[in-house]
Amino acid sequence: MTKQEQQAPFTLDGFEHSVGDPACPDCWEAYPRPHGCGGLMHAAYGGEEGDRDEWLYTRCDRCGESE
Numbered sequence: 001m002t003k004q005e006q007q008a009p010f011t012l013d014g015f016e017h018s019v020g021d022p023a024c025p026d027c028w029e030a031y032p033r034p035h036g037c038g039g040l041m042h043a044a045y046g047g048e049e050g051d052r053d054e055w056l057y058t059r060c061d062r063c064g065e066s067e
């Protein structure tokens with residue numbers, strides 16, 4: 001494996017997101033948002049389920065937490 005400057009691809013719901021990129025092109029609307037750990041919280045549209053409202057997949061590109 002060759003060493004790359006960028007980190008390994010960060011995937012959310014099957015889409016690759018740009019780690020550390022505040023203008024991540026694959027994020028949902030107002031995301032990514034800064035997370036308390038210093039990383040960015042990315043989001044992908046999760047869909048609508050039954051009587052639930054639309055929901056999002058969220059995950060921080062640094063610590064891995066979701067909102």
Ligand SMILES: [Zn+2]
Nearest residue numbers: 017024027042
């Ligand atoms: Zn993203």
Ligand SMILES: [Zn+2]
Nearest residue numbers: 035037060063
């Ligand atoms: Zn975090």
